[in-house]
Amino acid sequence: MTVTTVRDDGVAAPWRTPEFTERLRAVAEERYHDRHPFNIRMHQGELTPAELRRWIANRFHYQRHIPVKDALIVAKLDQPALRRAWLRRIQDHDGTADGEGGIERWLRLGEAVGLDRPTLWDATRVLPGVRLAVEGYVNFCRLRPALDAVAASLTELSAPSLMRTRIAAFERHYPWIEAEGLAYFRARIGQGGRDSEEALALVHAWARTREQQERAVAALAFKCEVLWALLDAVDRGGGS
Ligand SMILES: O=C(O)c1cc(C(=O)O)c2c(n1)C(=O)C(=O)c1cc(C(=O)O)[nH]c1-2
Numbered sequence: 001m002t003v004t005t006v007r008d009d010g011v012a013a014p015w016r017t018p019e020f021t022e023r024l025r026a027v028a029e030e031r032y033h034d035r036h037p038f039n040i041r042m043h044q045g046e047l048t049p050a051e052l053r054r055w056i057a058n059r060f061h062y063q064r065h066i067p068v069k070d071a072l073i074v075a076k077l078d079q080p081a082l083r084r085a086w087l088r089r090i091q092d093h094d095g096t097a098d099g100e101g102g103i104e105r106w107l108r109l110g111e112a113v114g115l116d117r118p119t120l121w122d123a124t125r126v127l128p129g130v131r132l133a134v135e136g137y138v139n140f141c142r143l144r145p146a147l148d149a150v151a152a153s154l155t156e157l158s159a160p161s162l163m164r165t166r167i168a169a170f171e172r173h174y175p176w177i178e179a180e181g182l183a184y185f186r187a188r189i190g191q192g193g194r195d196s197e198e199a200l201a202l203v204h205a206w207a208r209t210r211e212q213q214e215r216a217v218a219a220l221a222f223k224c225e226v227l228w229a230l231l232d233a234v235d236r237g238g239g240s
Pocket residue numbers: 066152153154155156159162188227
C-alpha cells in the first residue's frame with residue numbers, strides 16, 4: 001500500500017524517487033510483451049518456420065522505424081550532451097557505414113530464416129495491425145513532449161532479460177536458424193541495458209511534479225500496448 005500525500009493546495013505531492021522508479025518498473029514488467037501468448041509459444045519452441053518468418057518480417061517494420069522516432073526525439077532536445085547521447089541510438093541501428101548496425105543485423109536474421117532483403121524492405125508482408133502499432137509509436141514520439149517520448153522507451157528496462165530468454169529458446173528449439181542470425185539479439189542485451197538506464201535518469205530529472213510523473217507512467221503503459229498490439233497482429237496472422 002502506498003500513501004498518497006496531498007499538499008495544502010490540494011495538489012498531490014510528487015512520488016519520491018524510489019516509489020516513482022518502482023511504479024515505472026512495475027509497468028515495464030507486468031505489461032511487457034514477454035507475457036504475450038505469441039512470445040510464450042516462441043519460447044516454448046512451438047512456432048512453425050512460417051510463423052517465425054512472419055514475426056521477423058513484421059518486426060523489421062518496427063526496427064526500421066526506431067531510428068526515425070529517435071530522430072524525432074533528438075529534435076526535441078536542446079542540449080548538445082543530450083543530443084549526442086540520443087544520436088548514439090540512431091547509430092546503434094544505422095551503423096556508421098553500410099554493412100553495420102542493428103538494421104543490418106536484423107536483415108541478416110531475415111536471411112537466416114530464408115527472407116531476402118528486398119522482401120523485408122518492400123514491406124509487402126507487413127500486417128495492417130503492425131503498420132498501425134508502429135505508426136502509433138512514431139506519432140506518439142512526434143507529438144508528445146520529450147518526457148513522454150523518452151519514458152515510452154523504458155520498455156527497454158525489460159528487454160535485456162527477454163533477449164537472453166529468446167537467444168536460449170532459439171538455440172534450443174530452432175537449431176535450423178544459424179547462430180550468426182542471432183547477432184541482433186546479442187547486441188541488444190548491452191545496448192538495451194545502457195539505453196534504459198540513461199532514459200531512466202532523464203525521466204527522473206524531468207518529471208518533477210506528480211502530474212509529470214503520472215504522464216511518464218502512462219507513456220510507458222502506452223508503449224507496452226504498442227508492443228502487445230503488434231504481437232496480437234502477428235499472432236492472428238493473415239496475408240502471406
Ligand atoms: O525484441 C524486443 O522484444 C524488443 C523490445 C523493445 C522494447 O522493449 O521496446 C525494443 C527492441 N526489441 C529493440 O530491438 C530496439 O531496438 C528497441 C528500441 C526501443 C525504443 O523504444 O527505443 N525499444 C526497443
